[in-house]
Amino acid sequence: MPEPSSGEIGVEDARGRMLAGLTPTAETVALSGALGRTLFAPIAALRDQPPFDASAMDGYALLPGDLSRPYRVIGESAAGLPFDGRVQPDEAVRIFTGARVPDGCRVIVQERAERSGEIVTFEAHSPGSMNVRSRGGDFKAGQVLLHAGVRLDAWSLALAAATGRDMLQLAVRPRVAILSTGEEIVKAGGAATGVQIFDSNGPALQALIAGWGGIAMPLEPAKDDEATIAAAVAEVDCDLILTVGGASVGDHDLVKPAMRRLGLELKVETVRLRPGKPTWFGVLADGRRVLGLPGNPASALVCAELFLRPLLLAWQGADPTLPMETARLAAALPPVGPREHWMRARLSSEDGVLTATPFSDQDSSLIAVFAEADALLRRPAGAGKAEAGDGVDCLRLHRLARPNSHSIHR
Ligand code: AMP
Ligand code: MG
Numbered sequence: 001m002p003e004p005s006s007g008e009i010g011v012e013d014a015r016g017r018m019l020a021g022l023t024p025t026a027e028t029v030a031l032s033g034a035l036g037r038t039l040f041a042p043i044a045a046l047r048d049q050p051p052f053d054a055s056a057m058d059g060y061a062l063l064p065g066d067l068s069r070p071y072r073v074i075g076e077s078a079a080g081l082p083f084d085g086r087v088q089p090d091e092a093v094r095i096f097t098g099a100r101v102p103d104g105c106r107v108i109v110q111e112r113a114e115r116s117g118e119i120v121t122f123e124a125h126s127p128g129s130m131n132v133r134s135r136g137g138d139f140k141a142g143q144v145l146l147h148a149g150v151r152l153d154a155w156s157l158a159l160a161a162a163t164g165r166d167m168l169q170l171a172v173r174p175r176v177a178i179l180s181t182g183e184e185i186v187k188a189g190g191a192a193t194g195v196q197i198f199d200s201n202g203p204a205l206q207a208l209i210a211g212w213g214g215i216a217m218p219l220e221p222a223k224d225d226e227a228t229i230a231a232a233v234a235e236v237d238c239d240l241i242l243t244v245g246g247a248s249v250g251d252h253d254l255v256k257p258a259m260r261r262l263g264l265e266l267k268v269e270t271v272r273l274r275p276g277k278p279t280w281f282g283v284l285a286d287g288r289r290v291l292g293l294p295g296n297p298a299s300a301l302v303c304a305e306l307f308l309r310p311l312l313l314a315w316q317g318a319d320p321t322l323p324m325e326t327a328r329l330a331a332a333l334p335p336v337g338p339r340e341h342w343m344r345a346r347l348s349s350e351d352g353v354l355t356a357t358p359f360s361d362q363d364s365s366l367i368a369v370f371a372e373a374d375a376l377l378r379r380p381a382g383a384g385k386a387e388a389g390d391g392v393d394c395l396r397l398h399r400l401a402r403p404n405s406h407s408i409h410r
Contacts, residue, residue: 024316034168038313049140057110059111071090074093092120093105151316174239175214181254217236230262255292274342329392340379345373376395
């Protein structure tokens, strides 16, 4: 099949081509397995919440009226154990938080009540609050609570569970085979000779894929050999093949030729981007997609953020837009060449002002620098010199807490 000569294209264009034709599909999943996954169908309330007028306090329920007279306590209403009778004007019901409030009643908090046997009296000037959570005050039957495309976290799971459902319609998770390539690449835990290095991209990508809702399927690293690379992925049952390394045009960059053996139709040949120019994308004859990342750790992980993340989110019907933020530059930066530049940076916040400090060494081979970054800073292609204090676009990385004192870098 002739290959379209797409040449080097911009980041937006490349992303558009990668996301074209992705169709989310649905499956039914138990609530307990839904964390981090994406809703395929909206969730509406099946009934009002709360489903009855509920007491907001511990106290006494009584009809609105004269508080200066004594009331006779005729029963009790506890959460899940309601009082079923009717309340007359001189009667009160002992009531607890979350219990159904008898028809027409308000609740006087127990701190304002004086109980003696069956008789209860109240402070004359009880404040006006009803202390009642009205039926449907949280949400109403039929109300859409969670929209399709929402990624489920603890809070949205609480909302889904509050509707009483235990099975949800979720987007099927894309299965991503990860193939690290290179004669020099050894899996961590293996024995490396003096000229070999350990695969650091594979485990990082595996974690990123899981965080973006995909199913990571790590393969054994493959040597720089066309037939070996093709054989490594030929029979893998997956939606996307993510290759690492061998993406460029050197004599040992054999991933694209290997994929051609499997009927690769190239959609993105190379991207006007730094780091990550050799990134490519295509579709195999059997419909599986292939995203080829360069091997340098910063290139691979920057491109995972810029391309793999939107790809996986779009595939699940979630919003693939990168959530860019604006920060102030901590220091001046030189003009940018013809490729847009994504720099590793550290964010700090003082008095509500977000400041980005790019690392001085942006070499794309540096793993330790990346491990210290908490944002990627975007400088547009062709931009002039930037001054300290200028606004810059940042993409926050999803980092977990690290002690500040831990810094080993520059
Ligand atoms: P390549 O993209 O194959 O030309 O590799 C570029 C650089 O990234 C080389 O120095 C490789 O050794 C390194 N590299 C390639 N794959 C990986 C990987 N999976 N983990 C860490 N470094 C890698
Ligand atoms: Mg290589």
